[in-house]
Amino acid sequence: xxxxxxxxxxxxxxxxxxxxxxxxxxxxxxxxxxxxxxxxxxxxxxxxxxxxxxxxxxxxxxxxxxxxxxxxxxxxxxxxxxxxxxxxxxxxxxxxxxxxxxxxxxxxxxxxxxxxxxxxxxxxxxxxxxx
Numbered sequence: 001x002x003x004x005x006x007x008x009x010x011x012x013x014x015x016x017x018x019x020x021x022x023x024x025x026x027x028x029x030x031x032x033x034x035x036x037x038x039x040x041x042x043x044x045x046x047x048x049x050x051x052x053x054x055x056x057x058x059x060x061x062x063x064x065x066x067x068x069x070x071x072x073x074x075x076x077x078x079x080x081x082x083x084x085x086x087x088x089x090x091x092x093x094x095x096x097x098x099x100x101x102x103x104x105x106x107x108x109x110x111x112x113x114x115x116x117x118x119x120x121x122x123x124x125x126x127x128x129x130x131x
Contacts, residue, residue: 001049002076010034013079013090014043014108036108043108045092047077054094056106058114069116071104073097 003010007029011018014034022030027050035044040062046055054077056069071094078093094104104116 001047001052001074003047003049004076004078007032007034009079010045010077010092013092014045038108038112041112043106043112045077052097056094056104056114058112069104071096073101 007018007020011034014036016035018032018034020029020032024030029047030050031046031048033044033046035042040060042057042059042061044055044057046057047053052072052074054071054074056067056071058067059065073096075095075097078095080091080093082089089107090109091105091107094106096103102117105114107113
């Protein structure tokens with residue numbers, strides 16, 4: 001699994017220092033975490049690159065809610081930048097090996113937003129009476 005452009009760039013987007021918990025001389029980081037803590041929410045990505053797993057934890061402060069997504073078969077984590085109307089819009093995309101699983105999109109600023117559809121909708125997934 002790749003982190004593009006790098007773990008440091010991902011940490012910069014989250015506004016933190018990455019916590020690299022284990023490394024290997026040939027494989028690089030075996031486990032790392034980045035976290036963004038704002039007035040309204042705390043968002044954490046825990047990444048196991050060799051296992052191709054990512055845990056996304058979201059804690060909203062008002063009202064208090066906790067969400068945990070355990071993602072497997074992750075191909076890459078990408079920090080995307082787009083310029084629109086003179087403003088730079090950044091988000092993190094988590095992409096999967098399975099092309100049927102849609103990309104998870106995570107935006108932290110100016111407002112937190114997480115968008116993810118688990119599979120493309122196809123007629124074969126519905127019973128005959130719904131087609």
